[in-house]
Amino acid sequence: MSLYLFQALNGIGLGMIYFLISVGLTIIFGLLNFVNFAHGAYYLLGSYLCFTLVSLTGSFWLALVIAPVVVAMLAWVTEKTLIRRAYHLPHTFHILITLGIALIIQELSIAIWGPIGKTVAVPDALSGVISIGDFFYPKYRLFVILFTAVIALALWLLLERTRFGALVRAGSEDAQTVSLLGTHIHKLFALTFALGVGLAGLAGVLAAPIRGVHPFIGPEVLGLAFVVVVIGGMGSFSGALVGGLVVGLVQSLMTTLWPQGASLMIYGAMAVVILLRPYGLFGRA
């Protein structure tokens, strides 16, 4: 029984990381109306920056703050220089441009950090396990669950309770009208892109001590994020949260039952959702 509790907690931690990745994808899609195929690559960048910062300064906490900000700033620059030029083009072209960016980031990462994976040590304060009765759980994984929950809450408040959030939500409904009402829509686009990508970078940092850093993780992360948004429905905060948790739980519980097939089962779950509810659990037509 405690094995299942252990795996369920693992699944929630994993699911919250998937949530961070997919919610960024979803926010960007909502406002800018295109899917960022470089999302997995920015996650990769977050992980690698975490590795570098930890090996340079020895402080995971510094990496936790700096790496996502650097990733977000890079995203902001990319939006300003490249993606902006494609807004008037069809959907397909955004996908291709971000695909190009993903290739460049992945190959540059290999050029800088080498083709072999790296590991990031769990920070000292969070190494070891915590015991609740006779149940033991790694401190770091518990920290990930709590930390991502705080981030999720903050993000919800940002989107629902601030002027910026109101603009993002209004822009998702009708960007042109928001622009006509006097908002600098391009600034909003750039900020939103940076925010969404920064969340992917943060997910990369949080996952680094658990899963290590591997240069080819980008496509896998992108695929997982797509599964989450297909299951949860694109463009909704709650969809990303529930979708992320479902995928995380399926993956980690399947790891105990059928280790080799755990990754496979996620995609199986997605196929079932597509067959039964083509618009996702929370999606609208």
Added chain:
Amino acid sequence: MTKPNAQTSIFSGVTLAALAAVILMPLVLPSATLATEILIFAMAALGCNLLLGYTGLLSFGQGIFFGGGAYIASLSMIHLDFGLFGALVAAMIAGSLLATLVGALAIRRTGIYFVMLTLAFSQMAYFLAYTLSDWTGGDNGLLDVPRPALSLFGFELADLTSSYAFYAFVGVLFLAIFVFARRVIHSPFGTTLVAIRENEGRASAVGFSTNHFKLLAFVISGGITGIAGALYAMLLNFAPLSNIELLMSENILIMTIIGGTGSLLGSLLGAGTIVLLGDLLSSIWPRWMIILGVALIAVVLFMPSGLWGGVESQCKRWKERRCTAGKTSGKAQEAK
């Protein structure tokens, strides 16, 4: 009988250009193996082009059909003792069946969701191939794939072990597929696909069952890509796991786009460019894929109709310049 017009005739300029390319490539390129690789990827790009260029479906699932075709052809030759044509037919059927499966699920959604689904299925196929390592060899790939001789009804016609013989065989097959693809595009079926690409709502309002057309386009594309995968396994004598990776789907897609969508010669040009670029650069600089990423962005921003579109507009400009230079000769040409 009316005279066949230039568009539907198999002897049109486009086909002749493809024929010329097939004949010239082994003479110009350093090795027949490289030329064979170009033709194989040109086939895969043709399959992708049918979906992307003519039906407007951006599929990240081409690697599934490519890798699936490679595995099925290899397995049928190793375990069932299939001959050359048997293996190719098996690969074609496998590619079509996989395309039916992926297509049927993915076309339940349109637009961006469709693209995401094909990518997710591509990842799924990769994990499936990885998990079934008893059959696929997992990370090591499927080794010792034979390259059977060309035989008909038990008579051996030609041994394909020499790289030039195999090139000739692939060349003939490529031309056959090229002509077939042209016939598909210029058939009423093909024009319906273009109608779906331009405006799916209207096509369906006119009374076409667009999902059936899209699925059929998938099946044709999958079959062609499956054959390409089988030939690739025969070329390498090996079916690596990378055949079915997402990167393969991306590569096929990039070849199609850089070459130019909506023109079959563009696929040949795109495959040729990328394979040659890879061959030249990968030995000098292992991270040459960065250039591929830059090229993809550049093509999307500055040359959306791809290299072939660039060639076409260059030709047009050249013709116009000739027209202004000598008006009489220009008029004579127009009169033709």
